[in-house]
Amino acid sequence: MSAPSAADFDRLRQLVAIDDPDSRPTRTIDEVFTGKPLTTIPIGTTEDVTAAFAKARAAQQQWVARSVKERAAIIERYRDLVIANRDFLMDVCQAETGKARSAAQEEILDIMLNARYYARRATKLLASKRVPGLLPGIVKTVVNHHPKGVVGVISPWNYPMTLSISDAIPALLAGNAVVVKPDSQTPYCTLANAELLYQAGLPRDVFAVVPGPGSVVGTAIVNQCDYLMFTGSSATGRSLAEQCGSRLIGFSAELGGKNPMIVTKGANLSEVAKAATRACFSNAGQLCISIERIYVERDVADEFAAKFAEQVRAMKLSNAYDFSADMGSLISEDQIKTVSNHVNDAKVKGAKVIAGGNARPDIGPLFFEPTVLTDVTDEMECGRNETFGPVVSIYPVDTVDEAIARANDTEYGLNASVWAASKAQGEAIAAKIKSGTVNVDEGYALAFGSTAAPMGGMKASGVGRRHGADGILKYTESQTVSTARILNLDPPLGISAPLWQRLLTPMIRVVQALPGR
Template sequence: MFLPTPSCSRLIPMATDLQIAARKVASTNPSTGETLREFECASEAEVQAAVARARAAQPKWSELGARRRVATLHEFQNLLHKKKSDIARLITREAGKPYVEALLTEVLVVLDAARFCIENAYSFLRDEPVPHRNLAMKTKAGRILREPYGVIGVISPWNYPFSIPAVETLAALVTGNAVVLKPSEFTSLVALELASLLQAAGVPKNVFQVLVGDGATGAAIINSEIDKLIFTGSVATGKRVAQIAAARLLPIVLELGGKDPMLVLDDADIETASSGAVWGAFANAGQACLSVERCYVHRSPYDRFIKACVTKTKRLRVGNGLDAESDVGPMIHERQLRIAESHVEDARARGARVLVGGSRLPGLGPNFYAPTVVADVTHEMRIMREETFGPVLPIMQFESDDEAIRLANDSEYGLAASVWTRDKARGEALARRITAGSVMVNDAVSCFGISEAPHGGVKSSGLGRTHGRLGLEEMVRIKYLDSDRLPGMKKVWWYGYGESFSRQMEGFLDLMFARGLGARMRGALRSAGIVTKGKL
């Protein structure tokens, strides 16, 4: 996405009508290079009009109430289940991942996210009483209200083109918001299918809109009159988005990727851990923010672990995701492939061993890169510092638990991590010391599929959370509503100050907070008459 420097007064320079009309994006099958469809980019004026329509439609959607919105999500869930295979095949055609991964990591995740919203939305949105123990305020009855922001802007990526925008959209819709979604320009077809399903389920067309376009379209959304933004993308772009949002105090959620570490302790089950590493590094061709991008292995099982990973990697079948025999599909495009390739070559030049893979597979198609295992890497190499986002498993040795934690935390990222050990208590103790939004013990990546679990990171991995109750909290404004039980009584803290009132208040504080029963009793006597004292 193109965004200007923070000093710019506008997100993008004004374009002529001719330039706007000429802007197009293409959906391309990354396995074959086939152009699936071309789209004209939504212009700045079209973005503004869509947001205005969303704002006009949102109050009626909110007024439907939680039960009717939940019923709509239930219908969406039913429709998605019926069309699961068609949706998965579309995801594979446009994003490249194996069909079975599209089912598991996209369709299943969204079906379960719908289940979570259906089961929890009504209780979540119900007024929440606020009990309190302040004796001075005992005539007060308060509660927390959760109200929709209004119009939520969602800018989503290409790597999980269905599950990421759908999970965020369902949470926004069920809490009463309207949504304007700008998908990645590489996966527009999947986003349009999401819109088709939601509208067929009963979501009004102006309550959920998809704006297809390039970076300028995304920038126009950020600069529009939305009430909150959910952005998933790179750290560099996310930082610029945050600066622009800060200028008008636009609330944001940022999911900006990761460099997730995997710690294999000396007592780990090597057979299981090596399988977890291979899947965690190569699922979706390594193009996941939760991918295993750094693998640290204790020196005692280091050689055995590497041998197991190499053996299992050699058995992986790389090919078109629509082929049922394929384990690993293509990368999304040439630019992403070059990043992975450059990281491997930098590591090789600095002394790392490339044990399997490390090259393109042009015979399969334009964007295929062999699953790669790299041993003896160090933190001086780009492959251990920068997000690779490709099918590469770099492995480094460590001597002690303390060193493993130091290495794991030696990163600007803090999205997720994993610890592998036969000792659950030891694994959980180390997990608490890792700076990350999620840490799994004896598994990796799959926490994204737990709808109740929050997803998000720390440090440069972003701000805020999606998924679960915390994800729902991101979609609402909090309002405290308070009513007085004795509306006809003047309050003791109102005007009518004076020396006697000061002494009474000192006594009242002693009554509530002094140490010892005697001191509190004396305070009670000093505060006598405070309620009946005349007020202005």
């Protein structure tokens, strides 16, 4: 297991939706672990996006003509190919992102879960459904679901397989074509999966990958798509929402988070401390749903902090292409600067570092230790702003109610974690947290992995949902077809118009009193 070969990258490069990619200007893709160049990627243009959309619109007409069952069979074959090629996919993921292999495997597992869930349920979820009509037995009403057309997906660098492919799968099953702009730092994660989709039988023009800068390729996708799926910062999400609104097209987004964990008296502190290392530091904290704030009842706060700090100090950082590492690298100079600035600012303003706190260039150019802070205040950069890195703060609280109030005191509402003395207490606390997902006795994986349930953010953390019925129906236009089976709403023969009008209200009242209305 190692970084993919030059031949691997050359093969995948030919899959970009760009004519003659070898003749284009390129961007260098570095191996994050070492900072050394891995390969290059051609830079797409507005014209490339326009061409991809033209081909996608033509291909979508043939794609939607296939049955949902046929489309699902392709996604099932793709899932099998993902499993068979998982080591190569994880190699690509580690090379481009610098994450530990365990975090790379999360992406494989997520794709497997989404592909299986939607492939097996798409037919039922997309089927036309009979609903009660205006007048039982007289009016037949059916709801149909039609694909939007061509869906645009703008995906980020932190989970580049999950957040491009898993979001595209339900769109494809719903009968749409998809045009993806992968993040410029991680295009081969998307291309490696595109190769498997094509091998599974997906027509190439139905799923097009156009790499390039967001200001060019991303803007062109927003201007031409029929629906946009975006994952990224809340600031960018607001801008894209405005652009989609001006075009009156649908928009779904998972955005930023400053996710809280609540720990109460009676919780198993050793268990919480161990699990919190995953909850806070998976993918070096570069995870929208990872934990950055921990509120602990004061009676057990010192004990928890000591146990957690001990676990964090024992974490192994490594650039190995195997499962030996607990945490990998940050992805870029920008990320390590943000993390360093947040930690240094906190220290200067009085915060205490009880674990970590230092860059680790001895391991690789972008490594930073998992870091635990106490005595953090709102005046510090990391107090209320998302760090999106391996930094978490512990806050003692006097009561559970205070913990809930402080957990909710943020513009974000993406994910939360609760550890209590009992499952019942944990679930009661979870119900009071203003967050799209809440995990009881886990950090984030249980809710995110429950693909039958909707996942997304409240407040500034997102719009719309992925997963579950919402995750596929958002890519469709619902259509109501009502048929007059016996008579329409004109007066029946022999009844005058005034009498008919007087009869309508009591008729509807009787209908509404029927069972099931």
